[in-house]
Amino acid sequence: MIYIADKLMENIGAFSHRFRLIAERIQGGPQWLRFAMHSQTDSYMVGSELELLSLVQEGLHGTKLMLLADLNLLIDPLKLWTLPEDDLALIGTARREESVRDVLDQYGILNFAQLGKGIDFLRSFEIKDKPVFQVMNLADRLALYAIAIGGQEREASKKDLAIRKESCEFALQLCQTPKEFQALFRLYEAVCNKYSAKSRSARQKRAQLVWEDYNELCDGLVETVTLGKKYNPDDLDMEIKSALADLRQVGFSCKATAMLNLIRNTILKCEDQPQARKIVRDYMSAIFNLIAAGTVESASVGQDGVMRLTYASALIAPGGSATVEVNRLGLVTVASAVVENII
Incomplete structure (x- = not known):
């Protein structure tokens, strides 16, 4: 027997059309659902259809990610859940290849061939075989893809290529x-943009100086808020605000991301003094207040199931915003934050 929010699901027709479209794409999913609904000895109780989809996928295959072999891609059920039903149905049939590709492109869903651009990027700089890239998950591949397509709006100059290699x-x-490679790569580029170091050695020295001087400043900025695996995506803002009220802190996923935001979004210079610490405190306080008291300006879900919420508040930080990411383990981290009126 299957219960969703205390409601007994007596047959497959009791589920929403959206649920059925996604469940049909889980290998073995429909068969297991029939077994579970007709079982007189086992009961399965969940809070929502989305939670059940994730449990079926992970229970049958040991991973939250669905392999859609006919489309040559991996995707989290949560991403599929956010798509309009007409587009879900089109993905489900996969018969009109061009139309399906248009849908996938519209929602930023990448197949393995497209993700290969990240590997091509590594190969172009002869670093594909480095140990850090030998075991990668979907989130890792997406991060490398983002680097690979960055700056493609114009032809790269010799200086651009040199800086990418140095990055x-x-x-x-x-x-x-x-x-973390992605964050550090972008950090080096941000340092080059902020400081007028023209030669290779000058750029490298400046980046190393930033890393050394900012390192201690960022010790307290690497914090995660944990919602737990059973957070409700439909009520995510409320859960985040509740967690912040208890913990009174929020932070970045790694030091490189913290430094990147400090370089891009504050007037902080390479100096370790009381003024620098005050800037960091004010910046983090503004981020916390934006998330704790601001409103969600936009929300999206990545192919890997990571949810992104962007907060804004005309009262707290006019023109400012803070974007947080929530992964499938329920870990909340700051991705980026602009609070120009405060810093």
């Missing part, structure tokens, strides 16, 4: 994961 070298010295 790779800098990131590889410090990263432990592909996502």
